[in-house]
Amino acid sequence: MxxxxxxxxxxxxxxxxLDRNIATMAAALPGARLRPHVKAHKCTSLARRQAVAGHAGFTCATIRECEGMAAAGLGQDLLLANEVLDVRRLGRLIAAGARVTVAVDSAETVDAAADGGVREVxxxxxxxxxxxxxxxxxxxGVADLARRRGLQVRGVMGYEGHVVGLEDAAERADQCRTAMELLLAAHSDVGGELISAGGTGTYAINTWATEIQAGSYVLMDTAYGRLGLPFEQAAFVLATVISAAPGWAVGNAGLKAFGMxxxxxxxxxxxxxxxxxxxxTVVPxxxxxxxxxxxxxxxxxxxxxxxxxxxxxxxxxxDVxxxxxxxx
Amino acid sequence: MxxxxxxxxxxxxxxxxLDRNIATMAAALPGARLRPHVKAHKCTSLARRQAVAGHAGFTCATIRECEGMAAAGLGQDLLLANEVLDVRRLGRLIAAGARVTVAVDSAETVDAAADGGVREVxxxxxxxxxxxxxxxxxxxGVADLARRRGLQVRGVMGYEGHVVGLEDAAERADQCRTAMELLLAAHSDVGGELISAGGTGTYAINTWATEIQAGSYVLMDTAYGRLGLPFEQAAFVLATVISAAPGWAVGNAGLKAFGMxxxxxxxxxxxxxxxxxxxxTVVPxxxxxxxxxxxxxxxxxxxxxxxxxxxxxxxxxxDVxxxxxxxx
Structure with missing residues (x-):
């Protein structure tokens, strides 16, 4: 075609x-040092490429993402990096053999996880x-609650989302350190093998986390493109010019084709x-x-x-x- | 449930x-005076409610919308209010019995329509x-090209999209008239039974068009909510609070649940x-x-x-x- x-x-x-972005990241954060976030691409075929590059564990934002990854045979170690109260489907997924570790931050989310069949948080x-x-x-305190409910506490996560997009590299590094000091303090209280954090904007400077949850690096966008990262714009929305005036042209992709x-x-x-x-509408x-x-x-x-x-x-x-x- | x-x-x-919005609009623009735009809701079950209220013809923005409306038995008179160059699927749809009238604005779009099996524009x-x-x-000139290619020219359309959202009602009415004078001039050159235009913001003041393409009125949004129209906010995105701090709460709906x-x-x-x-993230x-x-x-x-x-x-x-x- x-x-x-x-x-x-x-x-x-x-x-x-795409291949170069995957290779660049795998060289910087090999194997389990990267837990690729699938929310950026929502595509199991692409996730499989990341698995082939050495990353066996993945980060998910939704239950659907967990279900799809498990169905694609990529459910060996999924981190649902989000609180969930309605764990009906998640419990069934775990009972069926997927390994899903779930984020909790309150008594309510601990109880929901424990009641719903989650085993690891x-x-x-x-x-x-x-x-x-x-x-x-x-x-x-939250870890104690979880352990009392029989949940295995694998460690901590803390996303420095207010830091990953900062265009000033020195400020980004400085604020990343501040954020991770908070996470390390929590980890020293909680224990566990995981300190999960980070994103595409901090993958190279967040040296405190045991694993980085970057996702956008693989396809990229113009916001991350301004940060001077070694990743290329791999994804585009292709449109066709369907109308042209002397002063502008109109392509057939709009608000329903772009996160705005x-x-x-x-x-x-x-x-x-x-x-x-x-x-x-574009010019010229x-x-x-x-x-x-x-x-x-x-x-x-x-x-x-x-x-x-x-x-x-x-x-x-x-390929499609x-x-x-x-x-x- | x-x-x-x-x-x-x-x-x-x-x-x-929803019922009140449909009834209010059907009273103002009964029957064929409204050609509801399905792009606002993308739901054939909802379109059927609009058909029951008396509107037999619909406006679509995409080929998929036309296909879905036809499959739902609502393809008696669809206006694809958009230029199309790749008419492969559209030609098959029309050959299968759907009536789809397509917007053209150039020799290229006329040729694509004629070559692809479109009959009416x-x-x-x-x-x-x-x-x-x-x-x-x-x-x-475009109408002449179309007729020479054997296409039936049903009239003109012209969307006053720069007008429908103006918050000042007097300015909205004034600019609507200016826009429609241009469309009427074109119609006097082109002929045909259709003068198709308008939207939710101008449905009551655009008295020149033979039919109004309003869509948002049925569900509404906060942008149209500022215009003082007689339609209610009928659609909401329901989220659950999954995390709460003293200063804020966090619901589980975000950038992938809202046009932003x-x-x-x-x-x-x-x-x-x-x-x-x-x-x-919401406060309080x-x-x-x-x-x-x-x-x-x-x-x-x-x-x-x-x-x-x-x-x-x-x-x-x-219902779901x-x-x-x-x-x-």
Whole structure:
């Protein structure tokens, strides 16, 4: 199949860039030092490439992601890095043989896990982002609750999400250290083999965590592209110009093809003026029928809109991968 | 099924508010005066309610929407209000018996339609939004091209998308008139029974179009909620509080559950601080296990993330509708 035959809009991934991103990360964080986060791509075929590169454990954000990874034979060591109260499906998944370690940060989430058939947990610690995680000084108490309920406590996690996107590298390193000092303090109270943290923006500077939960590195987006990381933009949304005026052209990919929280997608040889539901208006103009390669501003919510990845080498589609971990 | 049993995040639609929105619109624009746009809800079960209210023709934005509407028995008169170059699937759909009228605005889109088995078109006219549509003075030429290729020209369409969201009602009415004068000029050159235009923001003031393409009115969002229209917020994303700190609480719905181009979702009894991929951080805090009813800022790209609508009356789920028109 040629690229020109692909129905647009479509997610296209440059096979060579993908391989280089995987190899670069595997060299920096070999084996279990990386626990790739599947939320960034939601694709078990892509996760399998990461497993082949040596990473056997994966991070998930949703139960659906856990179910899909297990169904694909990649459920040896999944970390659901999120609190869950409704553990009905999770309990069935674990009973069926998947190993899923679940984040807990409260008595309620400990009880839900224990009641629902979860066996292993990590204590989620707030390291500065106003989101999930108990205060560091409360981690020991949550761990005690978990152990009293018969749960195995594998360690701690704490996501420095307020740090990973900082464009100033020195500030990023400094704030990463501050956040990880909080996590290490909690870990010294909790124990366990896991100190799980980090993301694409801190993969190289977070030397305190035992494992890094990076996901975006593999496909990249324009937000992470500004940080000077050694990863290439591998994923694009391909659009076709369906209308052209002297002053602008319109491609057939819009608000339903891009996560928009970080702003408009980008074009190497032009500028995006705005997106509508199914349209992107770009300048300068170009002919009807031309293809636009649009780099997403935020890869994770972009992938969640699409059904498949077209893996391409030059003008040839070398594989089509279902984005099979969408939904909840 | 009780609302408390619904797995979150989930789209919940208040059945009574939905019925009132449909009835209010059907009273204002009865029968063929409204051609409901399915892109706002992407749900054939909901479209069937609109058909029962008297609207037999529908507007679609994608080929998938046309296919799904036809498969649901709602393909008597579909307007694909968008230019298409790759008409392979559209030609098959029309050959199978669906009536699909397609927007054209150039020689290329006329040729693609004629070559691909399309039989009926409207001339898409730019009425001020820098997006698709030929200049008004070029409409007659495009119509001539279409007729020479054997296509039936049913009239014109022109979407005043730069007008529908204006918060100042007088300015909205004034700019709507300006836009429609352009469309009427084109129509006088082109002919045909259709002058198709409008949206939820101009449904009551656009008295020039023969039919209005409104979609959002049926579910609504907070952007349209600011315009003083007689439609109620019927759709919410339901989230569960999975983590609580003294200063904030975290619900399990985030960037993959909301179209974010118009900003954060809203909460009747609190404020959304920010969204992450699978989280929403809100103030003030509230207990773990509480449900959050979040009103989307933009309904169309919100619906495109979800698999189903839970139709609710009070605490009871009265129906579950697949959001079956997603994708392309």
């Amino acid at each position: 040629r690229l020109s035959e692909v129905e647009t809009p479509a997610v296209v991934v440059d096979a060579d860039a 990590v204590i989620d610690v707030n390291v500065g982002l106003p989101r999930c995680g108990c205060p560091p000084e409360a981690a020991a 929280d970080h702003g408009n997608p980008s074009l190497a040889d032009g500028t995006v003026l705005f997106c509508s539901d199914e349209h992107v 103009s170009r002919p009807v029928g031309d293809q636009l390669w649009l780099a997403p501003a935020h890869i994770d919510p972009t992938m969640a809109y699409h059904e498949r990845i077209y893996l391409v080498a030059g003008d040839t589609v070398v 991968w279902p984005i099979d971990l969408r939904g909840w | 009780r609302l408390s049993e619904v797995e979150t995040p989930a789209v919940v639609v208040d059945a009574d508010a 409207v001339i898409d006219v730019n009425v001020g939004l820098p997006r698709c549509g030929c200049p008004p003075e070029a409409a007659a 181009d118009h900003g954060n979702p809203s909460l009747a009894d609190g404020t959304v601080l920010f969204c992450s991929d699978e989280h929403v 805090s509230r207990p773990v296990g509480d449900q959050l009813w979040l009103a989307p800022a933009h309904i169309d790209p919100t619906m495109a993330y979800h698999e189903r609508i839970y139709l609710v009356a009070g605490d009871t789920v009265v 509708w697949p959001i079956d028109l997603r994708g392309w």
